[in-house]
Amino acid sequence: MWQKIKEFSGKDPLLFTIILAIAITAGGFGFVMQMHMTSGAKFCKTCHPKEEIAVRGEYYTWRKGVHSEVDVSCLDCHGAPGIKGYMNAHIVAGMRSMYHELFTPEEEVIKHLTEFGSTVEGAQHAASEEACAYCHSDAANIDMRRNRVIKIAGEFRHMDEVVMPAYREEYGRNDIMEEGVSAGVEPNHKVHTEAGIGCMNCHLGVGHSGERFKQPEMETCFTCHDEVRATAKVPANEDCASCHVSQKGIQQGTYVKELPGDEWYMASLDCSDCHESAFVRPNTDKCVTCHEDASYGEMMSEIQASFNAKLPVAQKSRDDMMLNREHMSHGQLALANELIYIVRVIEKDGSAGVHNPEYFDTMFDKVAELEKAVAEYVEPVEAEEHHAPAMEAHGEEADAHAAPAEEAHGPVNSEELMANLDGIEVINLGEKYAPNGKKPAVKFEHKAHAEKLECTNCHSDPEGGVLKVEVPEEVKGTNNVFHKKLCITCHKEKKVKKSCNTCHKK
Template sequence: MRKNILMFSLIAGMVALSGAGMSVSSAKAAATSGTGTESCKDCHADQVASFMKSRHSKGAITGPNGTGVCLTCHGPNLTAHMAAGGGKGTGAFTFDKKADPEARAEKCLICHTDSKHLALWESSKHKSAGLSCDSCHSGHSSLAKNLKMPQVELCFSCHKDVKAEAGRQSHHPIKEGKVSCSDCHDPHGSFNAKSLKADSVNELCYKCHAEKRGPFMNEHPPVAQDCLICHTSHGSNHNKLLNERTPNLCQTCHVGTSGHYGTPFTLARGFTPNTPTTVGTNYSSGRAVARSCLNCHAAIHGSNGPGVYGQRFAK
């Protein structure tokens, strides 16, 4: 731990040194001059103030041919807008949610059309749903990626079902801020279902859970095929983000005549009839207490163990 902190301090120090030549002077004067903000702030003081905190206000970032920033996004008829004394419908382009999403997006694409992040935007679900850049971003935002609000909060504002799932007792640390939506999904589109950032669910999961990747001598087929056959991604009422409580989850595939497969592991087979002080004739089943099937099938994600014990993921 200490070593890690030292290492990071070294990195951070180097980054700091690398920028030592940056002089500390106001950039705002440069940003305001020639960009139109001076003219606009008389009526739009709050908007100009928020804009000046954003990365878009930096001098090196201008519209085509050095166009002033207000004009780039809210033009091209700002002259008419000012001549009319301001007001809606007097020439200024506003990012009103009733405006055509494509028209709103076009304003952003003046500068961002070549962005690699937008390469697959045309095929994205968000575009199909009628979203535009300003649905999530604001040119005036000072947050990372110019998002309108912190990412998870932003995504949850529409995906309320996911918000509910992420609050379940077993969940990925999304609301704790350790996993963000864009770790797994690309909001600007991908070739994959659910806009996943990987060619398959498993490829995505293995980025963080590399120990599950194998390949194992004894593969558990649903594990090797799709983690979501057993798990859910955002949150679950059941431990380990399982879709269903074990042993019933296992018995959705392992169906049979007797023994493990055909036996219903009811309350009569749990701890209840067999507390330490009242050992009775109905003994517990290891399959109906605590982690149930996983009490024995330890290597459920795959095993290199010998013989039938390896085949059954118990060794």
């Protein structure tokens, strides 16, 4: 055969060269197409097809996570950045995997796959921590793109097009090494990395947990901190706020920038006042140990029920933003990223609204507002400067064209009823009803309410000062007529701030 090829090349070298060039081109094209076709996650599903959180269910768990939402696929994480890392992961590791699939007993394969997902050493072997840094750190991305051949013959995987800082800014994410993370626990990634702690030491299972986000377990932090406490400066396990920054900010109503709220009374408490253990969330039984009133436990349940009803609505808004972001304009993306961030703050707090129910309502309202803003967004058009001729109107003509003044409204209550308020503009309920409670008694702004509400809202006999409800001798906790039948009911209707401190001022 080789002799015939040699004879043919000598007889007609031009034709031989053309045929050879076509064959090489076709072969190269076929190779590139084959590499593209086998680089996607769906190809990996061939060997990982289970629809459950288990070994062989890696495609399913990947689909559940945030990486799939931004098209970060198998080879993006399981190969180092650059063409060399890609070829090693796709060809070398791919051939090795194919060999094991064909010739290694299933029990042995399952054992190795289990180690890859459950041990730090296994995870570091299976995935590239350089890939984590490449997509989450500006400095690492810039350095690798400068010193490595990232791609040839087009883009084979998503990371080929990841260029910092533009990429993370498109998704509204921080540089974890310089700006930290946002929402939930906020560790210092730079300090941990410089101490030799790899991504998998904390984020084991990040890609295949079946959760949208997989944060480190509290026990992981405590165990590591306890091991190095003698030689390194680490926060005390009791110093919750050193890492749980968002929870404290939410209690203070200040966490989300440009979305101010009111401080919730819990901001003045220590975490240990409610949390007996870092591993156990408090329940309604904990409330009564301080408040001595079951109604406080009921209030906690009501807050969490309201939160849990609103959360799926906000999450759907977030999911819609992620699904449709490729069709959005730059302005819409900025609004969508803000919405996605706020939903993440809501999700990662962990208290189901208890840390500051009013601030959570503010965040839920903001999510709805942003969703509407994205839907109704119109790209701004640069207006041309033009000057309309000055016009002056005089006398009756000006009056005729003037905008009609807003019609004035009269007082809510009669002058006689308002006159009855003399001397009782403010009523100290502590002196009048001797409440037995943990919070300061309310100083009721009587006149301010009468200027906005009809007296009959509260009084069956306004002139005689008789309330619609009978107030018992002892007013205790939240289970009383003021909370159940007067104040709270009206406050909900009028959308008055729900913070205890709104009325129970120190």
